[in-house]
Amino acid sequence: MKNIFISSDDIRHDFSMAMSEMYQKEVPLYGDLIDLVKAVNTEVLSKQPEVREQLEHTGEIDRLNMERHGAIRLGTEDELSMMRRLFAVMGMHPVGYYDLAPAGVPVHSTAFRAIDSQSLNNSPFRVFTSLLRLDLITDETLKQQAADALAKRNIFTDNVVSLIELCEEQGGLRADEAKRFVQEALETFRWHDKTPVSKALYQKLLAQHGLIADVVGFKGPHINHLTPRTLDIDAVQAGMQAKGIPPKAIIEGPPKRDCPILLRQTSFKALEEAVSFENQEGGYDTGHHTARFGEIEQRGVALTPKGRVLYDQLLSQARSQLGVMPNADNAAEYYQLLEESFAAFPDNYQTLHDEGLAYFYYQAVNDTSNTSSTDSNLDADSISNKEVIELIEQGAIRLEPIVYEDFLPVSAAGIFQSNLHDEKQSSYEGHSNQQEFERGLGASVHNELELYQTMQAQSLEECLMKLNSHV
Ligand code: OOG
Ligand code: NI
Numbered sequence: 001m002k003n004i005f006i007s008s009d010d011i012r013h014d015f016s017m018a019m020s021e022m023y024q025k026e027v028p029l030y031g032d033l034i035d036l037v038k039a040v041n042t043e044v045l046s047k048q049p050e051v052r053e054q055l056e057h058t059g060e061i062d063r064l065n066m067e068r069h070g071a072i073r074l075g076t077e078d079e080l081s082m083m084r085r086l087f088a089v090m091g092m093h094p095v096g097y098y099d100l101a102p103a104g105v106p107v108h109s110t111a112f113r114a115i116d117s118q119s120l121n122n123s124p125f126r127v128f129t130s131l132l133r134l135d136l137i138t139d140e141t142l143k144q145q146a147a148d149a150l151a152k153r154n155i156f157t158d159n160v161v162s163l164i165e166l167c168e169e170q171g172g173l174r175a176d177e178a179k180r181f182v183q184e185a186l187e188t189f190r191w192h193d194k195t196p197v198s199k200a201l202y203q204k205l206l207a208q209h210g211l212i213a214d215v216v217g218f219k220g221p222h223i224n225h226l227t228p229r230t231l232d233i234d235a236v237q238a239g240m241q242a243k244g245i246p247p248k249a250i251i252e253g254p255p256k257r258d259c260p261i262l263l264r265q266t267s268f269k270a271l272e273e274a275v276s277f278e279n280q281e282g283g284y285d286t287g288h289h290t291a292r293f294g295e296i297e298q299r300g301v302a303l304t305p306k307g308r309v310l311y312d313q314l315l316s317q318a319r320s321q322l323g324v325m326p327n328a329d330n331a332a333e334y335y336q337l338l339e340e341s342f343a344a345f346p347d348n349y350q351t352l353h354d355e356g357l358a359y360f361y362y363q364a365v366n367d368t369s370n371t372s373s374t375d376s377n378l379d380a381d382s383i384s385n386k387e388v389i390e391l392i393e394q395g396a397i398r399l400e401p402i403v404y405e406d407f408l409p410v411s412a413a414g415i416f417q418s419n420l421h422d423e424k425q426s427s428y429e430g431h432s433n434q435q436e437f438e439r440g441l442g443a444s445v446h447n448e449l450e451l452y453q454t455m456q457a458q459s460l461e462e463c464l465m466k467l468n469s470h471v
Contacts, residue, residue, distance in 0.1 A: 005172025008091030009122040012114065015090055015182045016125035019070060019189060023226050026191050029245055029268060030226060030294040036239050037228045037296060038065065044231040051231060057363060057400045059121040067229040069297075071128040072189065072221040073107065073214060075150040077440030079221070080131050082156055082164075084441050086185055087112040089167045091119055092126065094445040096406050097437060101428040103413030105420075106136040106209055108437050110445050111407055117455055120405060124229075128407055131440060132215045136428045142204055146216045149197055155220040160184035189223040191273075191292070199277035199285045210420035214291045224419075225267065225293045233264050233298035240268060245294075248418040249328035252411035254311065255338040258347050260300025261358065262311060262404045265411050267295035270419040293419050301349070301401035302452045307357035314341045315410065326414075349399055354389055359402040359452040361459040362388070364466035365395055378464040380457065388460070397463060402455055406448045 024031040041064060045052045055061040074080050084094060092112040099108045113126035137143040163181045167173050173181055195202065197217050205213040215221070230236045234256055240247040245268045253264040270293040276284035303311055318334070318341040319326070326334040345357075352358040378391075391397040438444050 003172075004174055005170075006175055006178040008089065008172075009114070009119050011173065011178045011181065012090035012092060012125055013066070013123040014178070015185060016066065016068065016123060018182050018186050019223060020068065020226060022186060022190065023070075023223060027271065027292055027294065029271070032243060032245060033236075033240070033268065033294045033296065034228055036236055036243060036245075037230045040235045040239065041065070041231050043235075048231075054400060057398070058361060058403065059117070060403060063121050063124050064229065064231075067124045068226050069111075069126045069128060070189075070223045070226045071130070072223060073130045073132060073211065074155075074221050075132050075134075075153075075215045077131070079155055080129070080440045081442040082161070083129060084112070084443060085164050085168070086156070086160065086188070087127065089164055089173065089181060089185075090125075094129075094441060094443060095451065096448045097434045097445050098407060098409045098412060099433070100130070100409060100413050100416065101133065101136060103410065103417075104427050105413050105416045106133045106211060106428055107131060108133060108433065109407075109412070110437070110441070113405060115446060115451055124405070126405070128412065131437065132212065133428075137208055137212065139208065142208060145201060146205065146212065149201070149216050153196065153219060155188050157184050157187050160188070188220055190220070191222045192219045193274065194276050194278070194284065195219070195289075196278055198279060199287055202277055202287070210290075211416065214289070217289070222292065224291050225295045227265070227267075227295040227297050230296050230298050233266060233296060236296050237266050248415075249331050250326045250334065250414065252414045253408060254300075254315070254345075255335065255342050257300075257342070257345075259349050259352065259401070260298060261303060261307070261345070261352075262301075263297055263299055263406075263408055263411065265295060265297040265415060267293050267415055267418060269293060290419070295415060299403050299405075301352065301358040301360070302404040302406075302448075303358050304356055304452075305449055306355075307352070308449075310345060310357065314345060317341045349401060350392070353392075353399055359456045360399045361402055361456070362463040363398045363400055363459070364463045365398050378468055380461040380464050383460075383464065391467075396467060402452055 094110040107130035109130040111126050111128050114120045195217050202217045248267045251266045270290040272288050272290050275289045279285050318337040321337045
C-alpha cells in the first residue's frame with residue numbers, strides 16, 4: 001500500500017527552511033552571517049579536497065548548506081511535553097541532558113533532533129531546548145509571580161495542537177496537513193514585541209537573571225538564535241569582524257586541530273530590541289530587551305566515553321590554569337593554554353580510532369585487490385579490534401568520522417552568558433535533575449553515546465557484509 005503520509009524528514013526540512021526565512025526577516029544580521037558561512041564553506045571545499053571527499057563519503061556534503069540548529073527556552077513542564085509532541089511530528093526526538101545550573105544558568109536542557117544517519121543527512125535541523133528552573137529562584141514572592149505569569153500563557157495555537165493530535169492518531173500527516181502544521185508550528189517561535197507583563201515585573205525578573213526575564217516576560221519561546229555549520233570557524237570569526245558583525249570574544253570548545261573533535265562555537269552579540277510592556281491602564285510602556293543573536297559552529301568527530309573524559313579533563317585544565325572566565329582581555333592567553341593542554345589529545349583519525357577515543361563509520365573500499373588476504377567469513381559479532389585495525393591497514397576498510405550531532409554544556413553556558421549581560425551568579429547549588437526533567441518532558445531522553453555506538457556498529461556490520469561478498 002502506498003504511504004499516504006509525508007515523511008517526517010520532509011516536514012522537518014520544510015519547517016527549518018520556514019524558520020530560517022522568518023529569522024532572517026526578524027534579525028537581518030543572521031542573513032549576513034549565512035552569506036559569510038556559505039562563502040567560507042565554498043572556499044574550504046575547493047581548497048581542501050580531502051575535506052570534500054570525507055563529507056562525500058559520510059553523506060554530509062548535501063546537508064552542509066541546510067545545516068543549522070536553533071534554541072528556545074520554555075517556562076513550564078506542560079510546555080516542554082507539548083513541545084516534545086510537536087517535534088515528534090517532524091521526526092525530532094530528545095537526545096541528551098544538559099544541566100546548566102552549575103555554570104550559573106538556571107535551566108536544564110535537551111536537544112531535539114533526528115537520530116539515525118539517513119534522517120540526519122536528509123535534514124540535520126535540531127533545537128536546543130531549555131526548561132527554566134523556577135525552583136532556583138530564592139525570592140518566594142517573585143517565584144510565585146513568575147509562575148502565575150507562565151500559567152496564563154498558551155504558547156501553542158489551537159490548530160497546531162489539533163494537528164499534533166491528528167498525527168499521533170493516524171500515524172502521520174498528509175501533504176496539506178503537513179503544510180498547515182509547518183505554518184502553525186512556526187507561530188510558537190515568532191518574536192512578539194508586546195510583552196504580557198508589566199515593566200516593573202520585567203525589571204524584577206531581569207534583576208534575578210536575564211534568562212528568567214526572557215522566558216517569563218514574553219508571550220512565547222521566540223527562537224533566540226539559529227546556527228549554520230561552517231567548515232572553518234576561525235575564518236568566519238575573522239570575517240565577522242571585517243563585516244561589522246561583532247563576534248563574541250572567545251570561540252567555545254576545543255582548539256583548532258587537523259582532525260576537529262566535537263564542536264567549536266561562537267556567536268554575535270544579542271541585539272537590543274524595542275519592546276512594549278503592558279500597563280494597568282491598558283496601554284504600553286516602552287523599553288528594550290536583549291535576547292536574540294546569531295551563532296556559528298564547526299562540528300567534528302563524536303567522542304567515545306573515554307574520549308569525552310579526556311576532553312573534559314583537558315578543557316578544565318586549561319580553564320583552571322587561566323584562573324578566571326575566558327574573556328576579550330585574556331583571549332590570546334586562553335587559546336595558548338588550550339593548545340598546550342590539548343597537545344595530549346591525539347590529532348589523527350587513525351590514532352583516535354585505535355585508542356578508542358572517537359566514533360567512526362567503517363566503509364568497505366571498493367577495490368577487490370585489497371581484500372585478497374581476508375577470509376569470507378568476517379562477522380561483526382566476533383571480529384576483534386585488532387583484526388579490524390589490520391583490515392584498515394591493508395586498505396580494505398576506510399574510516400570516516402561520525403560527526404558530533406549534540407551540544408556541550410560548558411560551551412552552551414558560555415553562549416548563554418555572552419548574551420545575558422549577567423555575570424553575577426557563577427553557579428547555582430541544587431542538584432542536576434534529569435529525572436525531574438524527564439517527568440516534565442513525558443519521556444526519557446536518548447543517550448547520545450549509545451546512538452553513536454549503534455551507528456558505528458551498524459556500519460561495521462554492513463562493511464563486513466560487503467567485504468564478504470567481494471571475495
Ligand atoms: C541556548 C544556548 C546554547 C548552544 O549552541 O550551545 C546553545 C540558549 O541560549 O538558549 O545554543
Ligand atoms: Ni546554539
